[in-house]
Amino acid sequence: MPPHLESVFPKNEDSHATGGARIEVTPSRNQLTTSTTIATTTLPPRRCQGLDISICSILHHNVTSYPNLLGHVDSGAVEKDIIAIREVIDAECHPLAHEFLCELLQPDCRRAQVMSPSGVFEDQLLKPCRDFCEDVLSTCGRRLPPHLRLAIDCASFPSLVNGDECTAKPGCARELRVKGWPERVCDGVVDCADISDEDKCSGCSSESFR
Incomplete structure (x- = not known):
């Protein structure tokens, strides 16, 4: 060890006995580096904003929010999938494919009326009804790219039969x-x-x- 570090890291005169052998413990060079900071990200409360995807101008509502129901965090992320989505719509695999996909890309947003358990007012997305989802995916699901198809779980969508609030088939x-x-x-x-x-x-x- 360099002489100038001996006062900082003196040899450990207390040794550990292991099976009759004596092993002296000396600090390694790696011990000079300590602490690792793990950063955590807290998402801001959901807020409604205006529609920003031109292909979804057909919708009857005019506000939405990100992340959307396909996991896109902003309009830039949507643009990366827009060609594949247009191909599904142009395939005419279902007469309501355009409306349904836009309800996922730009779902209706409802302004917060009550405070959340975390103490903030957070706006909420209105999902398409379960039967709407199942009907369209029954004929169009296989045309969607795998990552988009896996993002859609019709079983988790609300149902009008159960009295849930959702966007019905237009x-x-x-x-x-x-x-x-x-x-x-x-x-x-x-x-x-x-x-x-x-x-x-x-x-x-x-x-x-x-």
């Missing part, structure tokens, strides 16, 4: 016509969760249905 009446069931629209029997198939029917006044 234009359900239109979907019935596309599928070849126009007779189900305005027949007096509700087929759509959003009651759109019995809304604005002939003989009914505004905001009423038969």
Whole structure:
């Protein structure tokens, strides 16, 4: 050991006995470096903001929040997947594929009304309804890139049947016509969760249905 360090790291005169052998312990060079700081990141509270993805201008709401329901942390991250998402929409694998994918990319955001357990007001995302998710993925799921498909867990989405608040299928009446069931629209029997198939029917006044 260099002489100038002997006063700092004197030899340990107390030795350890091991099986009859005596081993002297001397500080190593690595002991001169200590402490490692582990940084932790705390995400800020969720806040609603304006829509910023042009492909989702079809949505009826005008605010969203990040991270979205596909795990994108900002619009820049969305742009990396936008080509693959456009290909799914252009494939016309489901008449509501465009609406559903945009509900994941730019989900509706609700302003906080009550304080969270952590003591802050945090805005909340409104997820698509479970049946909406299952219906679209049944025909379009295989067209999505694996990392996006794995990010969508329909079973974890809220359900209108259970009375949960969620985004129902838009234009359900239109979907019935596309599928070849126009007779189900305005027949007096509700087929759509959003009651759109019995809304604005002939003989009914505004905001009423038969």
